[in-house]
Amino acid sequence: MLHAACLNLWRHRRRTLFTGMVCSAAMTAVLLGAGFALFTYQSLAEKAARDLGHLTLSHPDYFLDNEDVPLQHGIDRNPALEKRLLARDDVKAVLPRLQFSGLVSNGEKSTIFLGSGVDGSEFQLKGPFLKVKAGGVLPPAYLSKADDSIPLMIGEGLAAILKAKVGSELSLMSATSTGALNALDVVVVGIFSSGVPDLDKRQLYLPIQAGQQLLQSDKISELNIYLLDDQQQAGLATALQADMPALKVTPWQERAFVFKAVRDLYNRIFGTLGILMLLLVLFAVGHGISQVVTERTREIGTMAALGERRHRIVGNFVLEALLLGAFSAIAATLSTLLCCELLRQFEVMMPPPPGSSQGYPLMISFSSELTLYAALVLMVVCMLFALKASLSAARKPLVDALGFV
Amino acid sequence: MLKFEHLSKTYGSGLAQNTALKDVSAEISCGEMVALCGPSGSGKSTLLNLLGLLDTPSQGQIWLNQQPVPTDVAALSQLRCRAIGFIFQRYNLLPVLTALENVEYPLQLLGVAKAERRARAMALLDAVGVGKFASQRPDQLSGGQQQRVAIARALVKAPPLVIADEPTANLDGVSAAQVIDLMQQLGRDANTTFLIASHDPRLYERCSRLLTLKDGVLVDNHNNTLPSARRAS
Numbered sequence: 001m002l003h004a005a006c007l008n009l010w011r012h013r014r015r016t017l018f019t020g021m022v023c024s025a026a027m028t029a030v031l032l033g034a035g036f037a038l039f040t041y042q043s044l045a046e047k048a049a050r051d052l053g054h055l056t057l058s059h060p061d062y063f064l065d066n067e068d069v070p071l072q073h074g075i076d077r078n079p080a081l082e083k084r085l086l087a088r089d090d091v092k093a094v095l096p097r098l099q100f101s102g103l104v105s106n107g108e109k110s111t112i113f114l115g116s117g118v119d120g121s122e123f124q125l126k127g128p129f130l131k132v133k134a135g136g137v138l139p140p141a142y143l144s145k146a147d148d149s150i151p152l153m154i155g156e157g158l159a160a161i162l163k164a165k166v167g168s169e170l171s172l173m174s175a176t177s178t179g180a181l182n183a184l185d186v187v188v189v190g191i192f193s194s195g196v197p198d199l200d201k202r203q204l205y206l207p208i209q210a211g212q213q214l215l216q217s218d219k220i221s222e223l224n225i226y227l228l229d230d231q232q233q234a235g236l237a238t239a240l241q242a243d244m245p246a247l248k249v250t251p252w253q254e255r256a257f258v259f260k261a262v263r264d265l266y267n268r269i270f271g272t273l274g275i276l277m278l279l280l281v282l283f284a285v286g287h288g289i290s291q292v293v294t295e296r297t298r299e300i301g302t303m304a305a306l307g308e309r310r311h312r313i314v315g316n317f318v319l320e321a322l323l324l325g326a327f328s329a330i331a332a333t334l335s336t337l338l339c340c341e342l343l344r345q346f347e348v349m350m351p352p353p354p355g356s357s358q359g360y361p362l363m364i365s366f367s368s369e370l371t372l373y374a375a376l377v378l379m380v381v382c383m384l385f386a387l388k389a390s391l392s393a394a395r396k397p398l399v400d401a402l403g404f405v
Numbered sequence: 406m407l408k409f410e411h412l413s414k415t416y417g418s419g420l421a422q423n424t425a426l427k428d429v430s431a432e433i434s435c436g437e438m439v440a441l442c443g444p445s446g447s448g449k450s451t452l453l454n455l456l457g458l459l460d461t462p463s464q465g466q467i468w469l470n471q472q473p474v475p476t477d478v479a480a481l482s483q484l485r486c487r488a489i490g491f492i493f494q495r496y497n498l499l500p501v502l503t504a505l506e507n508v509e510y511p512l513q514l515l516g517v518a519k520a521e522r523r524a525r526a527m528a529l530l531d532a533v534g535v536g537k538f539a540s541q542r543p544d545q546l547s548g549g550q551q552q553r554v555a556i557a558r559a560l561v562k563a564p565p566l567v568i569a570d571e572p573t574a575n576l577d578g579v580s581a582a583q584v585i586d587l588m589q590q591l592g593r594d595a596n597t598t599f600l601i602a603s604h605d606p607r608l609y610e611r612c613s614r615l616l617t618l619k620d621g622v623l624v625d626n627h628n629n630t631l632p633s634a635r636r637a638s
Contacts, residue, residue: 011501011542302497305459306558307486307514309479398459402497 053224102174117211301401321386490559
């Protein structure tokens with residue numbers, strides 16, 4: 001039967017090629033659409049994890065309750081813990097972070113800011129999470145000596161508001177952890193764009209020690225843990241939580257509100273488009289297969305007249321459809337891989353998404369799992385339509401089937 | 406060999422009812438070559454379809470080798486496979502198979518071993534004069550060549566009965582004569598009964614008996630007295 005099915009496909013090769021092209025084009029469209037969605041999700045997830053850290057250690061109330069004074073829900077640094085975490089094979093970095101806000105002034109004009117006190121090594125460890133527009137990033141090691149100027153990176157929007165350039169001197173004012181007011185003179189060493197214009201009008205980075213100096217506290221807001229393999233996240237989170245019940249371990253998924261909002265939006269868009277695409281695919285594949293089988297009604301009638309059993313006739317067509325579906329799936333997989341490679345070689349930029357000022361490269365993520373499912377669906381769809389059409393042809397009165405034109 | 410009594414076939418129902426065959430009875434002996442004559446719409450093809458077990462009668466009964474034909478679809482299929490060869494007006498060769506594979510096909514359905522069926526099919530293709538086209542597919546053959554392959558396919562399993570519907574209708578004069586000769590000769594060799602629906606007078610001359618239908622009724626059933634007619638053995 002397999003030999004006969006292969007023979008039929010080969011000898012009907014023009015028809016096989018045409019129907020196979022319809023099937024593989026449909027599956028390629030599904031794989032490309034889903035691959036783009038997957039790439040978008042992966043990019044967003046990667047960005048969120050890179051910005052926030054895979055796990056965050058904080059005071060249990062830090063993400064739940066507004067602080068009365070800065071660092072009310074801060075935590076003490078724990079060098080032993082940080083050393084222990086860094087000793088693990090799956091941990092890439094452990095970075096403390098200070099979150100605060102206040103006023104920034106150029107001496108003539110003030111505006112509010114959202115500040116992050118970071119370890120200077122963060123820029124090296126996390127990779128290019130900010131686009132530096134002028135100057136550079138914070139130095140990897142900042143030693144808070146009294147005679148050193150304090151380096152500062154500010155968003156391009158904030159720089160524009162304050163007419164600040166690299167080398168400009170600014171003053172930061174903020175409430176301390178005891179509720180008093182404190183100020184700090186800083187020097188702009190870099191101007192960056194995060195890709196979100198609204199954020200760039202407020203955001204600034206400075207060394208964590210300088211931030212602590214401003215807030216007059218040794219505490220930090222959170223300790224961010226970056227993993228080499230995000231598959232280890234759940235296990236490590238459980239272990240850490242058990243180890244330190246006084247602290248709260250928060251995975252990045254619980255903090256990535258933008259990721260969740262975008263994913264929900266894209267799920268709806270891609271979901272709707274996916275259903276429409278699937279219907280089109282079903283229609284195209286179904287129509288192609290049905291037509292191929294219907295065109296062979298006379299052949300079916302002849303086989304039945306000569307004494308071939310109905311289930312064998314139908315079985316033959318279903319097997320042909322299965323092979324056609326399998327060949328089409330292979331062709332679709334290859335053409336999807338080719339598209340992925342072409343996009344990798346010849347970068348195509350997408351326009352910036354709403355709320356962002358930066359475009360991003362169009363990429364397609366190839367998923368073996370998704371490809372396998374799509375191939376299975378394609379083969380099953382081919383088989384079902386072949387079954388339906390061949391059963392209908394085989395059930396035709398023999399006299400009608402023999403005279404079918 | 407083949408007997409049918411009171412065969413009727415009605416299509417449709419109510420006002421749209423159309424009786425294609427009315428109370429037709431006859432008996433055909435083993436080895437006879439019988440022509441079904443009559444104008445278009447007289448019921449020749451309908452009778453042929455019923456006797457070839459491709460269709461079921463509205464009324465009446467058919468006996469093949471003294472056995473009433475079954476009504477079960479699977480049993481009918483098996484009986485067609487074993488006992489009846491078909492020569493269709495439009496050849497109905499399987500387009501994806503070569504001439505040799507087409508002739509092999511009925512033997513394959515009977516479970517004959519590959520080597521044997523290949524040898525038998527090739528021998529019959531040689532016998533009908535298209536052996537050299539064995540590897541060609543139907544669309545690479547002329548109408549006459551296709552009809553010869555169809556005859557080989559019908560005869561390869563040595564069936565007791567061969568049903569032929571207008572076997573010479575699509576052939577030129579020379580090819581038609583060759584096909585008739587071929588059927589007569591091969592039928593004689595294997596003592597096969599031929600039942601042939603045709604408008605071709607050249608074919609009538611070679612048949613041992615003529616059954617004439619008119620408006621679905623058998624109006625004449627007589628033996629052919631011409632010397633060229635094939636006699637029942």
